[in-house]
Amino acid sequence: MQAMSGFDFDFGLNANPHQFIHQHTTSSKNTWDKFHSHPGMEFIYVLQGEGSAIVDQNIYPFKPGSLMYFQPFQLHRVKAYIPEKTFYIRSKLLLEPSIIDCYLQKFTDLHRFFQHLWHSNLSCQVIQSTNSYQFETLFTLYGSRQKQLELTEDFALFFLLFITTVKDQWNVQNQMERKTQLRHIHYAEYVMRWIDANYHEEFTLESLVKELHLSRYHISHLFRKATGSSITEYLTYRRLREASLLLRTTSLPLQEISNKIGFNNVSYFCQLFKKNVGVTPSQYRIKQ
Structure with a gap:
C-alpha cells in the first residue's frame, strides 16, 4: 500500500x-x-x-x-x-x-x-x-x-x-x-489484555469465557473478525515475544524461560519457537 x-x-x-x-x-x-x-x-x-x-x-x-x-x-x-x-x-x-x-x-x-x-x-x-x-x-x-x-x-x-x-x-x-475511568474497549482488546496478564499461566478458553460471560464461539468469532487471527495464535505470539526478550536480556536456562511463558514442556517450547522464529532458542540466543 x-x-x-x-x-x-x-x-x-x-x-x-x-x-x-x-x-x-x-x-x-x-x-x-x-x-x-x-x-x-x-x-x-x-x-x-x-x-x-x-x-x-x-x-x-x-x-x-x-x-x-x-x-x-x-x-x-x-x-x-x-x-x-x-x-x-x-x-x-x-x-x-x-x-x-x-x-x-x-x-x-x-x-x-x-x-x-x-x-x-x-x-x-x-x-x-x-x-x-x-x-x-x-x-x-x-x-x-x-x-x-x-x-x-x-x-x-x-x-x-x-x-x-x-x-x-x-x-x-x-x-x-475527575475520577479516572477506563475507556470502553472492544472485546478483542479485552482478550489481548487478558492474555497479556495471564500468558504465563496454563491457558483454557473456559477461563476467558467465564471472564467475559460470552460463549466460546462468540469470543473466538469476535476476536478473529477484529484481528484476523485466532486467540491461540495471539497467545502463541505473546508467549514467544516474551521468550525472545528473555533470551536476549537474560541468561536463564531454557526450562525456566519455558515455565515463565506458560509451557511446562521445554521440548514443545523449543519446537514451537523454531517453527515460528526459524531457529532454536539456543541458536537465537547465540545470534544476539
Whole structure:
C-alpha cells in the first residue's frame, strides 16, 4: 500500500520492545492510509504534511507540530494527504509500557501522567504543540543514536525527557482531576489484555469465557473478525515475544524461560519457537 524511505516499526518476535524512528518520510508518489493497532504505546510527531487520524469514532486533523498518541491495542486509522512533490515526515516512538513503567515510578507526577495515557479514557488523542522546538531538538539529538536507544536504560532516559515535554503540553487538568475511568474497549482488546496478564499461566478458553460471560464461539468469532487471527495464535505470539526478550536480556536456562511463558514442556517450547522464529532458542540466543 505504501513505499517508505528508511524503515518502519518492526512488530515481529525479534523486535525490540521500544523503538524510535526519526524523520520517517513518505513521498507524494506513495499513499499513507493505515488502519491497525499495536501491542504498545505509539506516539507520532508530525514534522511535515497534513491528514487525519480516526480513533474511537473521533476524527482528529493533524498538521506540522501535531502529536498523535494511540494506546496499546487501540484500533486507529492514520491517513496523510500528500500533494504532488511534497512529503509526509514524522518522528515516531513505540514502546511496551510495562518495560518503561518501572523507570518512571520514582517520578510521581510523570508516572501518574504515564499511567493516565496508558489506561484512561482520553478526551483527546491529537494535540497541537505549543513549542515545537522542544520536540524537534530532542528528536534531532537522539535521531543519531539509534543503536544506543536499543538499550532499555538509554531509551528510558530518552523517554523520560520526551514524556516530560509531552506532559508540559498536554491539557489533562480536567481529566486528571475527575475520577479516572477506563475507556470502553472492544472485546478483542479485552482478550489481548487478558492474555497479556495471564500468558504465563496454563491457558483454557473456559477461563476467558467465564471472564467475559460470552460463549466460546462468540469470543473466538469476535476476536478473529477484529484481528484476523485466532486467540491461540495471539497467545502463541505473546508467549514467544516474551521468550525472545528473555533470551536476549537474560541468561536463564531454557526450562525456566519455558515455565515463565506458560509451557511446562521445554521440548514443545523449543519446537514451537523454531517453527515460528526459524531457529532454536539456543541458536537465537547465540545470534544476539
